[in-house]
Amino acid sequence: MLGFVLLVASFLAIDVAQADGRPHLNMIRPPGMPLMSDSQPLGPVTSRNGTVLPPFNQTYWFDQLIDHNNPSRGTFKQRFWHTWQFYEPGGPVLLMTPGEVNADGYADSYLSTKAISGQIAQQQNGSVVIIEHRFYGLSNPINDLKAESLKYHTIQQAIEDLEYFIKNVILPQPDGDRLTPDKAPWVLFGGSYSGALTSWTMVNKPDLFAAGYASSAVVEAILNFWRYFEPIREHMPANCSADVQVAISHIDEVFSGDNKTAIQEMKDLFGLGEMTHLDDVAGALRNNLWDWQSLQPTSQNSLFYEFCDALEVKDGVSASAEGWGLEHALQAWGNFWTEGGYLQRLCRNNSPEACLGTYDPNQPFYTDTSIDNNLRSWMWIVCNEVGYLQEGAPKGHPSLVTRLVQPPYDLRQCQLMFPEAFEKPPKVDIKGTNKAYKGWDVRIENIFFANGMRDPWREATMSAEGLDVKSTPEQPIGLGDGFHCSDLSTASGLADPTILAVQQAALASMKRWLADWKPSAAHDGARVPAPASGSGPKPEGRTKPAPRKPLSAWSKGAGVA
CATH class of the missing domain: 3.40.50.1820 (Alpha/Beta hydrolase fold, catalytic domain)
Known part of the structure; x- marks a missing residue:
């Protein structure tokens, strides 16, 4: 009989703060072997023969x-x-x-x-x-x-x-x-x-x-790893999935159009009105889906489920499996980012452009070459050998995240981070790795x-x-x-x-x-x-x-x- 039982605590989420303390939260996530949140020292350790270790x-x-x-x-x-x-x-x-x-x-x-x-x-x-x-x-x-x-x-x-x-x-x-x-x-x-x-x-x-x-x-190794979001779509609450899909589809439609007023109103809804690039704005909304990665079987009151509750619980009533629909989903999602404090959690005291923008080559995220900078080290492997770019699903397939973000978006970040290595966006050697x-x-x-x-x-x-x-x-x-x-x-x-x-x-x-x-x-x-x-x-x-x-x-x- 194998005498152990499983898992009381959830794992810590990936720490995405950079060496200078500024988070950068609009890039692909590393897989991340979890650090257990209950990992407290056990006190004195002895071997089986009684030796103090x-x-x-x-x-x-x-x-x-x-x-x-x-x-x-x-x-x-x-x-x-x-x-x-x-x-x-x-x-x-x-x-x-x-x-x-x-x-x-x-x-x-x-x-x-x-x-x-x-x-x-x-x-x-x-x-x-x-x-x-x-x-x-x-x-x-x-x-x-x-x-x-x-x-x-x-x-x-x-x-x-x-x-x-x-x-x-x-x-x-x-x-x-x-x-x-x-x-x-x-x-x-x-x-x-x-x-x-x-x-x-x-x-x-x-x-x-x-x-x-x-x-x-x-x-x-997979370059366009849009299927990262498939287990999330399959297993998250059905009402939340339905409303996220309809909302992100509408956001993509607005951002792909030429109605400048509608575009600005959409950016303002999420507190991102000052941001310049629409793919950065839409791409930033992936953070709510990335929060799924820190979940474990005993996770309760997690940030991901706070997000879904914000979208699906109205006046104490939960939506049916079809969700509340576009109008409520958009407004509730925006409120979660602004009044609910999600944007503040992401960016701390940084502006949205400094926190979530990806086009400025002078950002510390791209220029900091000091050691113990895990995301920079991981990006080198991403850009050269494995890919794992977490993008929107192909047209015709349900998508939880924007289709405005595709591999060229992330490969451009490779070029900005390592300009001396890549004169142009790299061709990741996933075939060689596999x-x-x-x-x-x-x-x-x-x-x-x-x-x-x-x-x-x-x-x-x-x-x-x-x-x-x-x-x-x-x-x-x-x-x-x-x-x-x-x-x-x-x-x-x-x-x-x-x-x-x-x-x-x-x-x-x-x-x-x-x-x-x-x-x-x-x-x-x-x-x-x-x-x-x-x-x-x-x-x-x-x-x-x-x-x-x-x-x-x-x-x-x-x-x-």
Whole structure:
């Protein structure tokens, strides 16, 4: 009997404030492995043999190679956190990076049994390591985020980091110098982008990791990722969905016309009258839909549902599934931004143009190259390798967000942020990324994919609708009724049975896979320098997925799909 229950607290929303304190909230959202809001220190930590261990937030530093294609460039300091609370000789080492974020604060949850990583470690007598991704937080090969420095910021370099780390680190535990992957099984895990990195690494480095756990893993690079909003449309309150669709369609119609009075009145309705560019105004309204990304099964009184209540509750009465209609929806949405304080929450003390405008190349959002600027580091990956541009749906398909924002809008921001790298808007090499790391075509052994039906990133995962991919014992795909990375949390509370079933299936898979692992020279785990040349993606074509099935054709049942 697996003795844990699921998730009491919601996850913290992504922090979109820049280094200078000014938010910039009119750009695509990174996937974001969640930081658990209940991640308070647990007090003294002891091992199973009674040894008092350092606190989870004890920071260690590893000498990582700046450039795995040219080790002679030297090393930089890469942060990591570690515990061997449940470790016994012969147990695995679990390795995770939070991905596209400063890793401070992740240790207190992800090193403990509040997270699935700790549950796996407890079950398998393992230790756990969290490593900060290069060019995020304080783990920077170069001490700035200029384009010339960011040439070392690639998916492949991140993969090489993981290999070099597990082959060369001496972990702060009794046998920490004898845990190379030829002598001990390593398990790679992560969520969101770092879940994708788990899959990509196991494809690129076969036999290096004994097993992997990939939560909400966005394995497929997609340029125009308009389907980001599809799980939201499918699962949000029907009345709210209906009114948002009719309102945004009308806004697009007004902004596409030549009635200057109507255009100004529409801008003023949302407190955005001073803004110059209509695509910025319409694009800014995506923020209300992006708020869905921070939801979890126990979310209550969230900002997203405050928004829907503002639109759908009138004089104490909720609208039917058809909503109240255009007139009320528009006015209520505008009031939510102005009288309801949503614009103030977004922009703090900044003007709407400074906060939500995207056309001024002198904005700090574009020019700040100091380290620990997560959105800049993420934009480099977006603009070069993955895309994930969250735009309006094609004409003829229901859309929750404006169709005035299309890929050229976001690719222009790439050019403004990195003018020395892009003389014109970039052509994102999604074909090369999917060719190199297999995307939806991944077929490897001993990796568990855990996904959620309500996850806005679902359509880039192995549970995207229309994929003809079978869940197998070697590559299970667990599908619960959760949101983004809901399965990562195992904090005590009322369990969602579908997510709990996914977690139980993952633990069973890990137990089976690790029981079969044997030390072998084939793992090539000796402490050796990085490879002399990279093996990153090349721009070639790939096979398209099977035609998409409607949602009704998919089971919403618990556990492994």
